[in-house]
Amino acid sequence: MKKSIIAIGITLSVFCFVSSGFAQASATADASATIVTPISISKTADMNFGNVATNGAVGTVVLAPAGTRTSTGGVTVPTTVGTVTAASFTVSGSGAYTYAITLPSSVVITSGTDNMTVNTFTSTPATTGTLTAGTQIIKVGATLNLVASQAVGSYTSATPFTVTVNYN
Numbered sequence: 001m002k003k004s005i006i007a008i009g010i011t012l013s014v015f016c017f018v019s020s021g022f023a024q025a026s027a028t029a030d031a032s033a034t035i036v037t038p039i040s041i042s043k044t045a046d047m048n049f050g051n052v053a054t055n056g057a058v059g060t061v062v063l064a065p066a067g068t069r070t071s072t073g074g075v076t077v078p079t080t081v082g083t084v085t086a087a088s089f090t091v092s093g094s095g096a097y098t099y100a101i102t103l104p105s106s107v108v109i110t111s112g113t114d115n116m117t118v119n120t121f122t123s124t125p126a127t128t129g130t131l132t133a134g135t136q137i138i139k140v141g142a143t144l145n146l147v148a149s150q151a152v153g154s155y156t157s158a159t160p161f162t163v164t165v166n167y168n
Helices: 002-022
Strands: 040-045 053-063 069-076 087-092 098-102 106-111 114-124 128-130 135-146 164-167
Touching: 069 135, 128 135
Parallel strands: none
Antiparallel strands: 040 087, 053 069, 053 135, 087 135, 098 128, 098 164, 106 114, 114 135
């Protein structure tokens, strides 16, 4: 009897091990990746607010991405406008991809020891672009801020401002 119980125990143990071996299942999967053309941006035109006149009061010049400008406060834009251009960039990458546009918060332009702040940057397209056939043009405008005693001179930025693009 004792031998029968041991034999039954061994048989059940073997059956349990064999059944658990048949309870497993597996599947396989492939791994893949697609390398796309890296996104890039290159400047095609610098930003230029053109000629600006002040009557000694605080004011601004708003340069739209379309290249038009308006003035407020003690600032006027003379009929002899000089060179007026919104900044322009060409974005390149994989066709039909969308991308995010990040604009700077401000940049300081100087003439000797005198400064003006350029801020409130805007762009066309505004925050997201779409590459058509792998390229798109971004136009960037901003607001030029003059203080009441803004000195006469030709003002430029000591360092260029940065526009960043990233695939969405």
